Amino acid sequence: MSGHATPIYRRGKYWLDWDRKRDGTLRSPCLTIFWYDPDSRRIRSASTRSAIEAEAIKALDRRYLADAGEAAAFCETCGQPIAQASAYLLTDAIADYRLEWGDKRASADTIKTRLLHVVDFLDAQEAAGGAFGITTNCATASSSAFVTAFRAWSRLEPVRWRNGKNVVTIERPRSPASTEASVAQLIAALNHAANAEPPRSDKRPAYRPLPAGQVQRTRRTRVGVEELAKMLRYAAEPGKRRGSLHRFLIGSISTIARPGAVCDISVAPDRQQWAPGSETIDLNPHGRTQNKKRRPVLPVLPILAEWLQAELDEYLMLPPERRAGRGYLVNYYGRAVKDVDSAWAAMLTELKMPTGREWRPYLLRHSLATLARNRGATRWDLEGFMGHRAPSQTETYAIGEFPTVVAALTGIIAELHRLAPGTLHRTDTGASRSLPHVREVQMPG
Structure with missing residues (x-):
C-alpha cells in the first residue's frame, strides 16, 4: 500500500496511489485503486493498468460510477x-x-x-x-x-x-x-x-x-482577393514545407468552412465525405453528430475536386494496413493535423501582416463570406453554405446547390488564378489533371 500521507486522487471510498512495498519500492509500475472492504476488514486494491495519472483517474472514476453503493444517499425504505x-x-x-x-x-x-x-x-x-x-x-x-x-x-x-x-x-x-x-x-x-x-x-x-x-465583439477585420493571392503565393512557394497551409487555403477558399471543418476533410471511404465523381462533399464525416456549428453538404468546386482526387490517388496507392489515419486533405507529409495555427502565424509574420486576435485562421471564413456576399451571393444561399441555417426536411432529401455562392466563389477563384498563377493547383506549373464532372451552376436571372 502507498506510504503517502495524501493520496493522488480520491472519490468516495476509493483512492488512487502507487502500491509500494515496506521498503518503499513499487510493487507495480501501474497506479493502483485502493478501498476498504468492511466485510473482509481489510484494504483491497485493483490495478488501473496505467502509469499515467490522467488515465488512472479515469479508471477510478469508472469504478466509482459502477459502484451502486457509492450513491450520495439512500432511501431507508426502499434502498434506492x-x-x-x-x-x-x-x-x-x-x-x-x-x-x-x-x-x-x-x-x-x-x-x-x-x-x-x-x-x-x-x-x-x-x-x-x-x-x-x-x-x-x-x-x-x-x-x-x-x-x-x-x-x-x-x-x-x-x-x-x-x-x-x-x-x-x-x-x-x-x-x-x-x-x-x-x-x-x-x-x-x-x-x-x-x-x-x-x-x-x-x-x-x-x-x-x-x-x-x-x-461577442463584432469582428471587423477582413482581407481581399489581393491578400488571399499573397497567402497562396507564400504557401505554394517551391521547396518550402508549407503543404499543410497550402491545402488549408485551398479547402477554405472552396468551402468557406470553419477551420476545424477544413482540417477534417478526408477522402477515406469510411468517412463517407466524398467519392470520385461526386458533385458534393459532406463536411460532416460519417459518425459525427451535428451540433450548433453545423457542417453542411456542399457542391464541389472544380479546384477542390482536383485536390481531392489527387489525395485519393495517393491514399489508394498505400497498402491497406497503412491507410488508417490517412486521406486528409490538410496533412503534413500524410499525417493529419488538428490546425495550422503555427504555419499561419509564421505566414503573417513573413508577409508583414498584423498578428492580432482577429487575424487568426478564422479570418479566411469571415473574409470569403464577405467577398461572396458583396459579389451577389444571396442571404439564403450564404446561410446554407456556411452552416448557419439548419436545413428543412425537404433539404434533407433535396440537396441545395447554392448557385449564387458558387458563382461568387468561381469569380474569386478566377481572380486568384490571374493574381497568383498556378498556386491553386497541387504543382507550381498551373497544370491541372482531368477533373471529375462538376455541374456548372449559373447565376439566376
Whole structure:
C-alpha cells in the first residue's frame, strides 16, 4: 500500500496511489485503486493498468460510477439512491460529465479547456480562502452567487497558451465570450448530473449564459482577393514545407468552412465525405453528430475536386494496413493535423501582416463570406453554405446547390488564378489533371 500521507486522487471510498512495498519500492509500475472492504476488514486494491495519472483517474472514476453503493444517499425504505446536490461535489460532476459524455465528443479538447477554467477558479478560491473551493457541491455551483463570483474572477484571468514543456508562450486578456463559453459548459455538466439515471443531483443551474450578442465583439477585420493571392503565393512557394497551409487555403477558399471543418476533410471511404465523381462533399464525416456549428453538404468546386482526387490517388496507392489515419486533405507529409495555427502565424509574420486576435485562421471564413456576399451571393444561399441555417426536411432529401455562392466563389477563384498563377493547383506549373464532372451552376436571372 502507498506510504503517502495524501493520496493522488480520491472519490468516495476509493483512492488512487502507487502500491509500494515496506521498503518503499513499487510493487507495480501501474497506479493502483485502493478501498476498504468492511466485510473482509481489510484494504483491497485493483490495478488501473496505467502509469499515467490522467488515465488512472479515469479508471477510478469508472469504478466509482459502477459502484451502486457509492450513491450520495439512500432511501431507508426502499434502498434506492437519492439525488442530493448538497452531497455531490462539483469536481465530481465535472469528472463524470467528461468521462460519460464530453471526452467522447469531437470537441473534447474544447470541453476540457472550458471546464478546467472552472476548476482553476475553485483552486484559486481555495488558495485565497474564498467562499468557494474544491469542496463546492452542485447545489452551491447551481446558485447565482457562484456564477457571479466566477465571472468576476474570469474577467481578470488572462488566456494562456502553453507549449509541450508547459511553458506559457502566449498570453492575452480573456474575452467575455470565453468566460460565457465556460459558463455554458458548467451548465451542461450540472444538468448532466441531474439527468443521470439514477440522478446524482436534484438541482439545476439558476442561471444561463449571457446572450452571444451581448458578449461577442463584432469582428471587423477582413482581407481581399489581393491578400488571399499573397497567402497562396507564400504557401505554394517551391521547396518550402508549407503543404499543410497550402491545402488549408485551398479547402477554405472552396468551402468557406470553419477551420476545424477544413482540417477534417478526408477522402477515406469510411468517412463517407466524398467519392470520385461526386458533385458534393459532406463536411460532416460519417459518425459525427451535428451540433450548433453545423457542417453542411456542399457542391464541389472544380479546384477542390482536383485536390481531392489527387489525395485519393495517393491514399489508394498505400497498402491497406497503412491507410488508417490517412486521406486528409490538410496533412503534413500524410499525417493529419488538428490546425495550422503555427504555419499561419509564421505566414503573417513573413508577409508583414498584423498578428492580432482577429487575424487568426478564422479570418479566411469571415473574409470569403464577405467577398461572396458583396459579389451577389444571396442571404439564403450564404446561410446554407456556411452552416448557419439548419436545413428543412425537404433539404434533407433535396440537396441545395447554392448557385449564387458558387458563382461568387468561381469569380474569386478566377481572380486568384490571374493574381497568383498556378498556386491553386497541387504543382507550381498551373497544370491541372482531368477533373471529375462538376455541374456548372449559373447565376439566376
